[in-house]
Amino acid sequence: MSNKKEIQRKRIMKFFIDAAKEIIKEEGVKGLTARKIGDRAGHSYATIYNYFSDIKELLAYCVFDFLEDCYQYMIGFKNENLNCIDQIIVYTDAYFKYFIEKPDMFQLIFIEDLGNIPIELLKREKKLSIGVLLKECICRCAEEGYIEKENIDVIYNLLGSSIHGKLVFLVNKRDVKSADDMLLELKSEIEFLMKIKR
Amino acid sequence: MSNKKEIQRKRIMKFFIDAAKEIIKEEGVKGLTARKIGDRAGHSYATIYNYFSDIKELLAYCVFDFLEDCYQYMIGFKNENLNCIDQIIVYTDAYFKYFIEKPDMFQLIFIEDLGNIPIELLKREKKLSIGVLLKECICRCAEEGYIEKENIDVIYNLLGSSIHGKLVFLVNKRDVKSADDMLLELKSEIEFLMKIKR
DNA sequence: AAATAAAATTAACATTGTTAATTTTATAAC
DNA sequence: GTTATAAAATTAACAATGTTAATTTTATTT
Numbered sequence: 001m002s003n004k005k006e007i008q009r010k011r012i013m014k015f016f017i018d019a020a021k022e023i024i025k026e027e028g029v030k031g032l033t034a035r036k037i038g039d040r041a042g043h044s045y046a047t048i049y050n051y052f053s054d055i056k057e058l059l060a061y062c063v064f065d066f067l068e069d070c071y072q073y074m075i076g077f078k079n080e081n082l083n084c085i086d087q088i089i090v091y092t093d094a095y096f097k098y099f100i101e102k103p104d105m106f107q108l109i110f111i112e113d114l115g116n117i118p119i120e121l122l123k124r125e126k127k128l129s130i131g132v133l134l135k136e137c138i139c140r141c142a143e144e145g146y147i148e149k150e151n152i153d154v155i156y157n158l159l160g161s162s163i164h165g166k167l168v169f170l171v172n173k174r175d176v177k178s179a180d181d182m183l184l185e186l187k188s189e190i191e192f193l194m195k196i197k198r
Numbered sequence: 199m200s201n202k203k204e205i206q207r208k209r210i211m212k213f214f215i216d217a218a219k220e221i222i223k224e225e226g227v228k229g230l231t232a233r234k235i236g237d238r239a240g241h242s243y244a245t246i247y248n249y250f251s252d253i254k255e256l257l258a259y260c261v262f263d264f265l266e267d268c269y270q271y272m273i274g275f276k277n278e279n280l281n282c283i284d285q286i287i288v289y290t291d292a293y294f295k296y297f298i299e300k301p302d303m304f305q306l307i308f309i310e311d312l313g314n315i316p317i318e319l320l321k322r323e324k325k326l327s328i329g330v331l332l333k334e335c336i337c338r339c340a341e342e343g344y345i346e347k348e349n350i351d352v353i354y355n356l357l358g359s360s361i362h363g364k365l366v367f368l369v370n371k372r373d374v375k376s377a378d379d380m381l382l383e384l385k386s387e388i389e390f391l392m393k394i395k396r
Numbered sequence: 397a398a399a400t401a402a403a404a405t406t407a408a409c410a411t412t413g414t415t416a417a418t419t420t421t422a423t424a425a426c
Numbered sequence: 427g428t429t430a431t432a433a434a435a436t437t438a439a440c441a442a443t444g445t446t447a448a449t450t451t452t453a454t455t456t
Contacts, residue, residue, distance in 0.1 A: 116371075151390060158356055161359065161360035163363070165359030165361070165363030165364075165366070172309055173314075174308055185352075185355050188352050
């Protein structure tokens with residue numbers, strides 16, 4: 001049965017993916033090698049190439065799993081009692097610190113070369129992604145009169161790009177600013193965008 | 199004389215740096231290898247290690263040269279006749295397109311691992327850097343009453359981070375948006391920040 | 397039970413950055 | 427100017443990498 005085969009295939013793929021994820025968690029992306037993955041998965045390293053076109057493709061699967069992890073972590077910071085602006089600050093703070101503590105994860109999720117990621121995966125990922133949480137908040141800010149409805153998108157884009165832009169500079173050591181400095185900047189950017197101090 | 203020696207030393211370093219820069223321009227960062235650098239510089243590849251601790255250090259020198267190139271390019275877009283907001287848009291557009299056309303350059307300048315870059319270099323670079331051009335404009339916008347003086351910094355930070363954040367997603371193919379889409383976003387972000395449409 | 401297809405493994409290859417050993421070149425002493 | 431010494435450059439070598447080819451093992455079908 002083609003179905004049975006497919007289940008087996010998926011299972012073995014998962015062995016490799018999980019092995020790779022463990023190694024990445026322990027040694028970072030740069031510590032990952034085909035041979036280590038094979039060892040940890042209990043197979044030969046050459047077997048990997050029966051399931052993935054190359055290591056980049058395997059890495060892409062890891063990335064989507066890790067993004068899912070990050071999303072789950074972020075959901076833990078949802079707090080209905082919070083004012084919408086404070087909720088944005090809490091999310092931003094959590095997200096920023098998440099990657100400051102796991103710079104390798106940032107490297108992997110946003111920077112590492114993954115070859116050609118299938119566009120469907122990207123679109124799927126976008127729906128159940130961290131961006132959604134942020135957008136919810138911003139929409140609430142519009143409903144509660146902090147910002148204009150027509151500006152929801154532009155503010156969302158600004159904030160999202162700004163967070164990742166800062167993380168790039170921090171993670172890749174292209175700026176003298178500290179993580180704390182950047183977090184303060186980010187907070188004042190949010191307050192500025194939400195008109196609080198104007 | 200130690201001086202004479204130092205001149206010779208600097209000269210040979212430059213041979214290697216220039217060779218590396220040529221290779222990067224032709225084949226991208228990933229095409230760069232110690233052996234190719236040696237060949238092109240007319241020396242053995244092992245000689246590199248008499249002048250640089252490793253390839254990363256050589257790469258760091260290339261990065262600062264390339265940043266200088268980029269700065270010179272940007273200066274070409276300075277136009278005193280332009281309204282300050284339009285000048286910001288022109289700069290942003292030019293900068294964005296520069297890296298869209300040279301994604302490898304973006305990779306190298308902002309992302310590639312350069313080991314421990316001496317902090318003095320970073321600080322020096324910051325002064326004669328692209329950021330200065332942008333900041334000038336934003337200050338002019340404050341003088342001409344488009345924005346509040348007290349918001350200069352926050353707007354500067356937002357814009358700078360946003361540009362680089364978008365470039366990361368584009369260059370590393372983490373978004374389905376096209377470069378043109380992002381440029382439009384960027385333009386409306388600038389107009390938003392400068393209150394034009396409010 | 398034998399023949400065939402599929403999957404997994406071992407062995408091999410070409411490249412890589414980096415270091416050790418060796419040779420060449422420059423400098424200093426006489 | 428010749429010889430001893432220091433410096434610099436080169437060749438040779440190493441260990442590690444991703445990937446592929448050849449071979450062996452396992453599963454499937456006849």
